[in-house]
Structures are given as structure tokens and as C-alpha cells.
Amino acid sequence: MIRFRNVTKEYPRTGLALHNVTFQVSKGEFVFLTGPSGAGKSTILKLIYLEERPTTGDVKVSGVSASTIRGSKVARLRRKLGVIFQDFRLLEDRTVESNIAFALEVTGAPRSLIKSRVSRLLSQVGLASKATAMPRELSGGEQQRVAIARALANDPVVLVADEPTGNLDERATRGIFQLLRDINSRGTVVVMASHDLELIRRADCRTLELNHGEIVFDSAERVAAPGSGAP
Amino acid sequence: MRLAWREAIMAFRRSPMLSALSVTTIAFSLFAFGLFGLVALNIRETLSQVEQRVEIRAFIVDGTPAEVTSAAIGDIGAFPEVASATMVTAQQALARARQELGEFNDVFEAGILPASIDVRLREGRRDPATVKAVADRVKSYEFVDDVRFGEEWVQKLYRIRNLSTLAGTALGLTFAAVAVIIIGSTIRMAVLARAREISIMRLVGATDGFVRSPFLIEGALKGMLGGVLALFFTWATNALIGKFVFSAQFFDLKLSLAGVVAGALIGLLGSAVSVGRHLKAV
Numbered sequence: 001m002i003r004f005r006n007v008t009k010e011y012p013r014t015g016l017a018l019h020n021v022t023f024q025v026s027k028g029e030f031v032f033l034t035g036p037s038g039a040g041k042s043t044i045l046k047l048i049y050l051e052e053r054p055t056t057g058d059v060k061v062s063g064v065s066a067s068t069i070r071g072s073k074v075a076r077l078r079r080k081l082g083v084i085f086q087d088f089r090l091l092e093d094r095t096v097e098s099n100i101a102f103a104l105e106v107t108g109a110p111r112s113l114i115k116s117r118v119s120r121l122l123s124q125v126g127l128a129s130k131a132t133a134m135p136r137e138l139s140g141g142e143q144q145r146v147a148i149a150r151a152l153a154n155d156p157v158v159l160v161a162d163e164p165t166g167n168l169d170e171r172a173t174r175g176i177f178q179l180l181r182d183i184n185s186r187g188t189v190v191v192m193a194s195h196d197l198e199l200i201r202r203a204d205c206r207t208l209e210l211n212h213g214e215i216v217f218d219s220a221e222r223v224a225a226p227g228s229g230a231p
Numbered sequence: 232m233r234l235a236w237r238e239a240i241m242a243f244r245r246s247p248m249l250s251a252l253s254v255t256t257i258a259f260s261l262f263a264f265g266l267f268g269l270v271a272l273n274i275r276e277t278l279s280q281v282e283q284r285v286e287i288r289a290f291i292v293d294g295t296p297a298e299v300t301s302a303a304i305g306d307i308g309a310f311p312e313v314a315s316a317t318m319v320t321a322q323q324a325l326a327r328a329r330q331e332l333g334e335f336n337d338v339f340e341a342g343i344l345p346a347s348i349d350v351r352l353r354e355g356r357r358d359p360a361t362v363k364a365v366a367d368r369v370k371s372y373e374f375v376d377d378v379r380f381g382e383e384w385v386q387k388l389y390r391i392r393n394l395s396t397l398a399g400t401a402l403g404l405t406f407a408a409v410a411v412i413i414i415g416s417t418i419r420m421a422v423l424a425r426a427r428e429i430s431i432m433r434l435v436g437a438t439d440g441f442v443r444s445p446f447l448i449e450g451a452l453k454g455m456l457g458g459v460l461a462l463f464f465t466w467a468t469n470a471l472i473g474k475f476v477f478s479a480q481f482f483d484l485k486l487s488l489a490g491v492v493a494g495a496l497i498g499l500l501g502s503a504v505s506v507g508r509h510l511k512a513v
Binding site: 049071072075076078079083089091093102103105106107150153154 | 234245427428430431432433434435436437438439440441
């Protein structure tokens with residue numbers, strides 16, 4: 001589903017973010033990306049949702065190469081991906097249901113479909129009663145649920161989560177993580193960046209550890225690079 | 232498209248202050264351009280009125296038979312540059328002189344002024360070269376004693392006209408460029424204020440065309456509103472000048488509509504450039 005082959009990413013101002021990274025994520029997997037700040041976790045996620053392009057190497061998502069894709073094809077590929085962030089990135093001046101509907105509207109979905117789908121998504125994330133609330137009226141955990149519902153609007157094959165529990169308390173974190181596990185159990189690939197080692201340990205999912213832009217541990221291979229250990 | 236319109240109108244409602252600021256800035260930029268346009272229009276009108284007075288006067292030798300002058304008037308009237316050729320008898324010349332120069336009434340006596348053929352030229356054919364060429368052709372008639380057309384005056388008028396056209400075009404282009412830059416910056420501000428929204432739109436799979444369309448509609452609407460407001464300011468200024476200083480001509484309906492359409496187009500262009508640059512940068 002996702003394939004990184006010898007990917008190096010260098011930013012013009014901050015320099016090398018990833019160096020010769022190779023890994024593959026198969027259908028149905030739940031993968032944690034972990035490592036210290038600046039290790040390259042967010043860069044990997046950005047390369048997956050095509051916010052960035054590799055400097056060298058190749059990134060393939062759902063069979064499409066990031067090196068060659070251009071224009072409206074990028075938008076169409078993004079519709080197959082759901083993305084959530086630590087800071088939720090909701091449109092503050094729209095209601096919860098409008099925020100979710102927005103992701104469907106941009107695809108040109110018919111109104112009747114949008115209505116029923118938004119209602120189903122709100123039930124799925126446990127916010128059926130908050131449809132008309134504004135984001136600022138919700139707790140952090142609830143806002144993240146809205147962001148997840150929006151990310152799921154177009155039935156993504158991959159859900160990319162960049163520290164989605166970073167701003168949440170333990171209880172909300174558990175709730176969000178359980179929701180992501182449910183989504184994954186229905187076949188959606190989840191790639192989640194996290195600092196929360198306790199959560200990763202309990203989850204027992206595949207883990208990729210990054211340091212200085214390189215993968216130093218992949219639990220799927222159980223082969224650690226010299227000088228590193230499992231999280 | 233319906234969604235793009237909804238988003239554009241919502242943008243006005245969501246940030247009324249920023250929208251009002253944009254519309255006002257556009258209005259003042261176009262108002263400055265409108266005032267300049269008004270001055271240019273009135274100068275052009277005045278010059279065109281003065282130009283209408285360009286004429287060739289061919290004095291006729293005494294005793295020329297009427298049928299000869301009538302035939303010549305027919306010939307001259309058929310020149311492509313000529314709008315009209317009319318006979319002015321000695322008596323008519325005297326009456327005209329007395330009317331035009333009332334205080335010198337007693338200086339003029341019957342018989343002092345000769346009969347003439349007065350030739351008026353078509354619009355656009357009143358440049359010094361054409362006037363001189365027609366005057367030379369008229370002078371070639373045997374019964375024509377002398378031809379006057381105020382050569383120096385025609386040359387001066389033509390120079391003023393050329394100068395005003397040149398200055399008008401240069402100033403007009405400068406004003407238009409300034410208006411486009413100001414409007415572009417204003418719209419860029421609005422685009423930056425919504426950078427977060429744009430990034431979210433792209434994240435959920437909106438195409439660049441989809442992201443762009445509400446901004447283009449918004450820009451065109453702001454430009455059009457600014458244009459209407461500028462037209463009102465210009466009209467009000469013109470009315471005030473008319474009341475207290477002198478009466479000046481205002482834009483006709485066609486020019487007024489052109490101003491509003493130009494506002495909408497500048498708004499559209501400013502938005503297209505600003506959003507295009509922003510989408511390229513992110």
C-alpha cells in the first residue's frame with residue numbers, strides 16, 4: 001500500500017530530514033512511527049500525503065508514484081488518504097457537520113449522499129449529538145474525533161495521523177486510539193506518528209523508530225541498527 | 232460551481248471587516264483612476280469642440296460668376312476629407328464680422344470683405360498636413376484669390392492634442408498599474424488570512440481549480456462592488472464641481488459600465504495572481 005525506496009529528503013533551509021529510507025506498509029497494517037523530535041516522522045507522513053516530494057528515491061502510495069504524479073491527480077490521490085493532526089485543523093467558523101461535509105463537497109458528492117454519510121460518520125466517532133456544535137465548544141478529544149470523521153469521509157485506504165493524541169489527556173488518548181484501531185480493523189491502513197511510548201508498547205503494533213532521518217528499528221524485521229534499541 | 236459561489240459569499244460574511252477594507256481600497260484606487268478619466272474625458276471633449284472650428288476659407292475674386300463658384304462648391308464638397316463646403320457672400324461675410332466683433336462694428340463697411348467658400352473638414356481629417364493639402368487644392372482654382380486656414384493655430388492645436396493623448400495614455404496606464412498592484416495586495420491579504428482554510432481544502436482532496444474558484448468569484452465581486460462605489464464617488468465629485476466650480480461632462484452609461492466591469496476584471500486578475508502564487512508556494 002505504501003512503499004518507500006531509498007528515500008532521501010533534504011529541505012533547502014533545514015537540511016537533511018530523511019536519509020536513504022526504505023520500508024513498506026502492507027494492506028491492513030497499523031504502523032507507529034516513533035523517535036525524537038526532528039527524527040523525520042512528520043517528513044515521512046508528509047511524503048505519504050504528498051505535501052512534500054522526495055529529493056531522491058521513490059515513494060509509492062496506493063500504487064501511484066509521488067515522483068511522477070502532478071496536478072489534479074494529486075488531489076484525487078489525497079481523497080484516498082485521510083490525514084489527522086495534533087492541532088486538529090478544523091475550520092473554526094463552521095459547525096461539526098459542515099467540517100465533515102466539506103471533505104465530501106470538494107469531491108462533488110451529491111447533497112443527499114453527503115447528509116447521510118455525515119450522519120453515519122458522526123455516529124461512528126460517537127458525536128451524533130454534537131452535529132451542530134462549533135469546534136470551540138468541544139473538548140480536545142471531541143475535536144480530534146471530528147477530524148477523524150472528516151478524514152474518513154471519502155473512505156480512505158490509508159489514514160495518516162501526525163501525533164493525534166499529543167494534545168489529549170490519557171482518557172481521550174485511549175478513546176482516540178481505540179477509534180483508530182476500529183478503523184484499522186475495517187481494512188484501512190493507519191500510519192501514526194507518536195511520542196507516547198506507553199501507548200506504543202501497549203498497542204503491540206508494528207513500530208518504525210527513526211533517528212536523525214534514518215530508520216533505526218523496524219519491529220517487523222526485528223533487526224535493529226547498531227546502537228539503537230526497541231522503544 | 233454552486234459551492235464556489237456559496238464559499239465566496241460566506242467569505243464576505245465570515246470576515247466582514249476585511250471584505251469591507253478590500254472593497255474600500257479597490258474603490259479608492261478606482262476612484263483615483265476615475266477622476267483621472269473624468270479629466271481626460273473633459274480635455275478630449277474640449278479639444279474636439281475646438282477642433283470643430285478648424286476650417287479653410289477660400290476668398291473669391293470679385294465678379295466670379297455664381298455658376299462657376301457653385302460648380303466648384305460641388306467639386307470641393309466631394310473631396311473625401313471635406314465635410315461641407317458653403318458659399319459666403321460679401322454681405323454674409325460683413326454680417327458675420329459685425330456679429331463676431333461687435334465693438335468694431337463701425338470699422339466694417341459694405342464691400343470691405345470679399346465673398347468666400349468656407350470648407351469644413353471631417354472628424355479625424357483635421358491634422359495640419361491634411362488641412363494644408365486641401366487648402367492647396369482649393370487654392371488651385373483660378374477664381375480663388377487667397378486661402379486662409381490658420382496654419383500656425385492648427386499646428387499648435389494638433390500638438391496639444393497629441394501631447395494630451397500621450398500624457399493621458401501614460402498617466403492612465405500608471406493609474407491602472409497602481410490600482411492593479413493595490414488591489415492585488417489587498418486580495419493577497421485576504422488569501423493569506425485564509426491560508427489555513429486553503430491548506431485544509433487541499434488536504435481533503437480539493438483540486439487547485441476548486442480551491443481557486445471561490446477566490447476568483449470573491450475577487451470579481453469585490454472588484455465590482457469597488458467599481459460601483461468608485462463610480463458613485465466620481466459622480467459625487469463631478470456633481471460637487473458642477474455645483475461650485477464649473478459644469479463638466481460625466482461618463483455615459485457605456486463608460487460607467489465599462490468602469491464597473493474593469494473593477495470586476497481587476498479583482499478577478501488580482502485574485503487569480505494572488506491565489507496562483509499562494510498555491511504554488513504551499
